[in-house]
Amino acid sequence: DAGVIQSPRHEVTEMGQEVTLRCKPISGHNSLFWYRQTMMRGLELLIYFNNNVPIDDSGMPEDRFSAKMPNASFSTLKIQPSEPRDSAVYFCASSPEKGAEEQYFGPGTRLTVT
Amino acid sequence: GENVEQHPSTLSVQEGDSAVIKCTYSDSASNYFPWYKQELGKGPQLIIDIRSNVGEKKDQRIAVTLNKTAKHFSLHITETQPEDSAVYFCAASDVGTASKLTFGTGTRLQVTL
Numbered sequence A: 001d002a003g004v005i006q007s008p009r010h011e012v013t014e015m016g017q018e019v020t021l022r023c024k025p026i027s028g029h030n031s032l033f034w035y036r037q038t039m040m041r042g043l044e045l046l047i048y049f050n051n052n053v054p055i056d057d058s059g060m061p062e063d064r065f066s067a068k069m070p071n072a073s074f075s076t077l078k079i080q081p082s083e084p085r086d087s088a089v090y091f092c093a094s095s096p097e098k099g100a101e102e103q104y105f106g107p108g109t110r111l112t113v114t
Numbered sequence B: 001g002e003n004v005e006q007h008p009s010t011l012s013v014q015e016g017d018s019a020v021i022k023c024t025y026s027d028s029a030s031n032y033f034p035w036y037k038q039e040l041g042k043g044p045q046l047i048i049d050i051r052s053n054v055g056e057k058k059d060q061r062i063a064v065t066l067n068k069t070a071k072h073f074s075l076h077i078t079e080t081q082p083e084d085s086a087v088y089f090c091a092a093s094d095v096g097t098a099s100k101l102t103f104g105t106g107t108r109l110q111v112t113l
Helices: none
Strands: A005-007 A010-013 A019-024 A031-038 A042-050 A053-056 A065-071 A074-079 A088-095 A109-113 B004-007 B010-014 B019-025 B032-038 B045-051 B056-059 B062-067 B072-077 B086-092 B107-112
Touching: A005 A088, A010 A019, A019 A088, A019 A109, A031 A074, A042 A065, A042 A074, A053 A065, A074 A088, B004 B086, B010 B019, B019 B086, B019 B107, B032 B062, B045 B056, B045 B062, B072 B086
Parallel strands: A010 A109, B010 B107
Antiparallel strands: A005 A019, A019 A074, A031 A042, A031 A088, A042 A053, A065 A074, A088 A109, B004 B019, B019 B072, B032 B045, B032 B086, B056 B062, B062 B072, B086 B107
16 A cells, blocks of 8 residues: 655755645545654644645745645645755655544655755 | 653664653643654654553553653653664644644664664
């Protein structure tokens, strides 16, 4: 059974460019979470969806970040324009339950903005 | 909001010894406490969780204890093995209100031969 799938696994881009990260949650899960992990700030929740609807986006750092979930099997996190301080590992997680129980994480996307 | 503190930040034990990682939380409404293991280059993996209606839960060499009065919970790993080496994160959530998980800052566990 496939877990959470994220693409790309690595992304290197120049400052000012648009970056799109993709996530496919586990089939049947109805909650999806986007996290950012850095050495300085640890694991931070950016946004989460329940039944494709954004529930809490208070962690989105600024308007340059946006996330969508057009259907139950796909979500994107977009950064436009990207900045060097956005360099981090971005994780997507999904959960079978509403809210935060039993989250299953993907392998992450390592983003480097030069 | 919830605040989770985790100690120690690094822990080195010899193979076969036990390891204990401790976390405290601030929101008395929190009722779900998972532990995650993160290996290098991978996403966090849920290894065990406990809910506020129990005080202890065990799964083979891993156990978690919860003290609601003191608002702290701990991860215990017995008979440690080199493959236990990883970063461990605790987290807390009030799932009744569909709140988000708040993570601790992580403990890097090194099991030496």
